[in-house]
Amino acid sequence: MRSIVVFCGSADGYVQDYREVAYDLGATLAKRDIRLIYGGACIGLMGAVADGVLDNKGKVIGVIPGFLRSKEIAHEDVSEMIVVESMHERKLKMHELSDGVITMPGGWGTMEEMFEMLTWAQLGLHNKPVGLLNVNGYYDSLISMINNMTDEGFLKESNRQMLLVSESIDDLLEQMTQYQAPEAPKWITKQTT
Numbered sequence: 001m002r003s004i005v006v007f008c009g010s011a012d013g014y015v016q017d018y019r020e021v022a023y024d025l026g027a028t029l030a031k032r033d034i035r036l037i038y039g040g041a042c043i044g045l046m047g048a049v050a051d052g053v054l055d056n057k058g059k060v061i062g063v064i065p066g067f068l069r070s071k072e073i074a075h076e077d078v079s080e081m082i083v084v085e086s087m088h089e090r091k092l093k094m095h096e097l098s099d100g101v102i103t104m105p106g107g108w109g110t111m112e113e114m115f116e117m118l119t120w121a122q123l124g125l126h127n128k129p130v131g132l133l134n135v136n137g138y139y140d141s142l143i144s145m146i147n148n149m150t151d152e153g154f155l156k157e158s159n160r161q162m163l164l165v166s167e168s169i170d171d172l173l174e175q176m177t178q179y180q181a182p183e184a185p186k187w188i189t190k191q192t193t
Helices: 016-031 044-054 087-097 108-122 140-151 169-178
Strands: 003-007 035-038 060-065 080-084 100-103 130-133 163-166
Touching: 003 016, 003 087, 003 108, 016 035, 016 044, 016 169, 035 044, 035 087, 044 060, 060 087, 080 087, 087 108, 100 108, 100 169, 108 130, 130 169, 163 169
Parallel strands: 003 035, 003 100, 035 060, 060 080, 100 130, 130 163
Antiparallel strands: none
16 A cells, blocks of 8 residues: 555544544554545644654645635645545545545544445445544444444445454554455446445
8 A cells, every 4th residue: 555545533532542643643654655645634633644644754645625725724734735626526536546544533524434435345436445443442332333234234244344443553554455355346437426
């Protein structure tokens, strides 16, 4: 993997560990010569992961809609900033630039981004690994819900296995490196998303 998109909160959360792990993730990506693709903000966990990469001489590409850049939350020190028109265009551009996805703690936007990447994988639009970095058990309830979706017959086990989960950065990156996407029918094309 040469590029990973990281989805995470534009807030820090109430526990310092979230910000520290975000920074550590960025530092780890830089040390492994993996380029960070992210939402372009200088605030919250988004800013921390970018700072971790930049402080360790790595490359960061931010992708931000113009309306957010004008609110002065754009990280001005990134290697490259791509300004797009919409949130959907932002997500598509981040996907196009990346070889995999890592999701850290976040809110509605973070969940929406991760689930859309999983849905695209389920539909066969990509075969990239999608990882969930479960910092401090933040996603334990979500993982239980996903397991329930499988147990109740709404999610195939092969699709459940598309979401790689770990509390360790190194373990998650190893899982992502070893990932083999399940065979999936290509029901729709990029033009129809």
